[in-house]
Amino acid sequence: MSGAVLSVEGLTVSLPKGADRANAVEDIDLAVAAGEIVCVVGESGSGKSVTAFTVMGLQDSRALKPVAGRIMMDGEDLLRVGRRRLRKLRGEKMSMIFQEPMTALNPVARVGDQIGEMLEIHTDLSASGRKTRVIAAMEDVGLPDPASMYRAFPHQLSGGQRQRIMIAMALVLEPDLLIADEPTTALDVTTQAQILDLIKDIQARRGMGVLFITHDFGVVADIADRVVVMQHGRIVEQGLAEQVLRAPEHPYTKMLMEAVPSMTPPEREAATGAETLVVEGLDKTYGHRGLLGGGRLVHAAKSVDFALRRGETLGIVGESGSGKSTVARCVMRLIDPTSGRVLLDGRDIAGLSQGALRPVRRDIQVVFQDPYRSLNPRRNVGQSITEGPVNFGTPQAEAMARAEELMRVVGLDPDALERFPHQFSGGQRQRIAIARALAMQPHVLIADEAVSALDVSVQAQVLDLLDDVRDRFDLAMLFITHDLRVAAQICDRILVMRQGEVVEQGPTADVYANPQHDYTRALLAAAPGAARLTV
Amino acid sequence: MLVYILKRVAMTIPVMGVVALFVFALLRLSPGDPAAVIAGDFATAEDVARIREQLGLSEPLVVQFGTWVWSLMQGDLGTSIFSGKPVTELIAQRIEPTMLLALTTILFSVAVAVPLGTLAAFKAGSLIDRFVMLFSVGGFSVPVFVLGYVLIYVFSLNLRWLPVQGYRSPFEHGLGPFLSHITLPTLTLSVIFIALIARMTRASVIEVLEEDYVRTARAKGQSELKVLMRHAVRNAAVPIVTVIGIGIALLIGGVVVTESVYNIPGLGRLVLDAVLARDYPIIQGLILFFSFVYILLNLLIDLTYTFLDPRIRY
Numbered sequence: 011m012s013g014a015v016l017s018v019e020g021l022t023v024s025l026p027k028g029a030d031r032a033n034a035v036e037d038i039d040l041a042v043a044a045g046e047i048v049c050v051v052g053e054s055g056s057g058k059s060v061t062a063f064t065v066m067g068l069q070d071s072r073a074l075k076p077v078a079g080r081i082m083m084d085g086e087d088l089l090r091v092g093r094r095r096l097r098k099l100r101g102e103k104m105s106m107i108f109q110e111p112m113t114a115l116n117p118v119a120r121v122g123d124q125i126g127e128m129l130e131i132h133t134d135l136s137a138s139g140r141k142t143r144v145i146a147a148m149e150d151v152g153l154p155d156p157a158s159m160y161r162a163f164p165h166q167l168s169g170g171q172r173q174r175i176m177i178a179m180a181l182v183l184e185p186d187l188l189i190a191d192e193p194t195t196a197l198d199v200t201t202q203a204q205i206l207d208l209i210k211d212i213q214a215r216r217g218m219g220v221l222f223i224t225h226d227f228g229v230v231a232d233i234a235d236r237v238v239v240m241q242h243g244r245i246v247e248q249g250l251a252e253q254v255l256r257a258p259e260h261p262y263t264k265m266l267m268e269a270v271p272s273m274t275p276p277e278r279e280a281a282t283g284a285e286t287l288v289v290e291g292l293d294k295t296y297g298h299r300g301l302l303g304g305g306r307l308v309h310a311a312k313s314v315d316f317a318l319r320r321g322e323t324l325g326i327v328g329e330s331g332s333g334k335s336t337v338a339r340c341v342m343r344l345i346d347p348t349s350g351r352v353l354l355d356g357r358d359i360a361g362l363s364q365g366a367l368r369p370v371r372r373d374i375q376v377v378f379q380d381p382y383r384s385l386n387p388r389r390n391v392g393q394s395i396t397e398g399p400v401n402f403g404t405p406q407a408e409a410m411a412r413a414e415e416l417m418r419v420v421g422l423d424p425d426a427l428e429r430f431p432h433q434f435s436g437g438q439r440q441r442i443a444i445a446r447a448l449a450m451q452p453h454v455l456i457a458d459e460a461v462s463a464l465d466v467s468v469q470a471q472v473l474d475l476l477d478d479v480r481d482r483f484d485l486a487m488l489f490i491t492h493d494l495r496v497a498a499q500i501c502d503r504i505l506v507m508r509q510g511e512v513v514e515q516g517p518t519a520d521v522y523a524n525p526q527h528d529y530t531r532a533l534l535a536a537a538p539g540a541a542r543l544t545v
Numbered sequence: 546m547l548v549y550i551l552k553r554v555a556m557t558i559p560v561m562g563v564v565a566l567f568v569f570a571l572l573r574l575s576p577g578d579p580a581a582v583i584a585g586d587f588a589t590a591e592d593v594a595r596i597r598e599q600l601g602l603s604e605p606l607v608v609q610f611g612t613w614v615w616s617l618m619q620g621d622l623g624t625s626i627f628s629g630k631p632v633t634e635l636i637a638q639r640i641e642p643t644m645l646l647a648l649t650t651i652l653f654s655v656a657v658a659v660p661l662g663t664l665a666a667f668k669a670g671s672l673i674d675r676f677v678m679l680f681s682v683g684g685f686s687v688p689v690f691v692l693g694y695v696l697i698y699v700f701s702l703n704l705r706w707l708p709v710q711g712y713r714s715p716f717e718h719g720l721g722p723f724l725s726h727i728t729l730p731t732l733t734l735s736v737i738f739i740a741l742i743a744r745m746t747r748a749s750v751i752e753v754l755e756e757d758y759v760r761t762a763r764a765k766g767q768s769e770l771k772v773l774m775r776h777a778v779r780n781a782a783v784p785i786v787t788v789i790g791i792g793i794a795l796l797i798g799g800v801v802v803t804e805s806v807y808n809i810p811g812l813g814r815l816v817l818d819a820v821l822a823r824d825y826p827i828i829q830g831l832i833l834f835f836s837f838v839y840i841l842l843n844l845l846i847d848l849t850y851t852f853l854d855p856r857i858r859y
Contacts, residue, residue: 097766097768100764101765105765108757110757113757114758114761115761116761117758117855118853127762127765127767127768127775128765131765165855176761275783326828377626
């Protein structure tokens, strides 16, 4: 292909013996032309990141070995150039930005110096020459006051700012190719929108090629010129973004796109069950004022009010730092509210002592975000599910019988109770976590970003399951999420939070169709793919 | 920051108070009567009683403690029962060899162990790594006194490269004699620290090498050596410094044995002699002194963290 800054031809990367398949990626053909953004999209395990890392030569070389194919860049095969040459190409010809801006920067070095390191490696510029270039690069990615931010350490910057630093670092030498591995996944929606705009803008100005790895079809819709869809290490479909988005050919592509939750909430009837959870004037502050008025006081939740009926799902949406998780934790009494009332079936639990709280605990159960860390790896699934009821006096045999029944409810084989968490996939683990919560026969189920760590196809199934168990057990569900698409699909009512305050609440359909607050409007506009993806 | 340092220094006072109480109680609870030791094997009961009276040992414990703390607050650590010299003077006389031995040991250990551990981490799983780990296990296992005598046998008696025992002050005799005398004790005492610090460095660097920012550095085209030096070791430093701090505490035990093996007139020997003679004031004084040094060292290490890691602020 002429004009291609990168062309991958027949690339196969093998996995070590004993892995679940022979090759991480197989027979990959893709090209990135100058001035083009190519999105590689796929779920976890699709091989999209392996492809990107192999281009940079950054894959874990002990486990992943390229065994066939070529990676051509400017007439050179990257799989066959020497290490020294590859190091020279990294940064000069191609560079990479990563998913986690929080950890991708060295925490003990100043950000300006980290950008400058790129110039130190690849150019002969003097220290002052480097500094000038770095500040220009920081300005170019829209960082405020680069001259003083030059001396900042990464922890002093926000996630979005850190990702901008990463971009400035990657682009300071004006490479032909930028590889972006899920660069916005860890960011808030509004920040995500800004970073996507920035990448598009710089890409257009400089005419560089971008290989953009993502799992999110919304992001694809926002920035891709061409799309490459990967599944189980193979490319199943590729083509112009317009075409693939409008008329996907491969069933997997169709499934992926259909699994992206719609921004249009379905019709929902208002719940009529009894109010089981009422929160009044909930306040939570962290830190304390010093003796002389110094110190730091963070108001994580400011007079939050809401009521939740049985059979109803209330969504709390907001970005990081909005206070949504603080509210959930106060309701669960994992932390103590500073003031306000939390009424569970009419009884105020906001001020109960730990001892008095114990019997209340079974009425409020929670499903956490990360299914890989919320189950004890040393206990089998049966033990995890029955532990709670047994603590509250249910005989072991009875608890076990109920666990078997719940496994069926959540769509798993009861025989799997003998197995350990690591033997399950992420989606299955989340099902187990739901079964564990249900085993306590709660009135209120709190789902704290419960589907955020899951692939879209799995996400849709777990959402269906949550909806199903809510109806079956007449639960009141509090659904905490940052994802407006997910919230649209599952919540009857939503509550939008920003900086500890509720800025808007109402029936989901009303809020989405007719947002009252500027912030809600901004959030809705920032949701990826809002413009082009109207599945 | 300054407020923090002042607070920490002020906090040493109650800590020292607790240490003082423990030291006093432990010594009084342990069997053995200094008066009987002083009086000798042929003393009568009256002799012993007279000596007890002179030493103030027949006063009630509370009075003894009160008297002791009162003089402590005036900077008086008491007077040795046997030599009759003030404890502060004894410590001052003996402090130089011990301080210098500790210093050479720490410097030498860090200089050897940090590169060794980093190399092992970088080549994790290789022959070099296994050799370093083997040395580390060995270093932990060999008792100081065994190692000391082996080194003397090899380097002093067989090869005749270094003097067998003794100490030469660099201030009186110059650097050459000092170094030739301090080399073997330093080696002896260093082995266990090298083992400890190398192990910690290896673990810490291996962990850091998995971090995302190391990948970022590689993505910039940085060479492996510089990735290691600029990104990995600096980030691995905090746990390493912590272990060095713990090491200094261990050092106090090692010094006692090493000074005996090499016949060095330092604080370690003073401790040993005082314990054998049940010279209470010296033991009390030394324990207090070591506690104080230890608290100050901890403060110093905590302050070092702020230089190593900008996220740590007090």
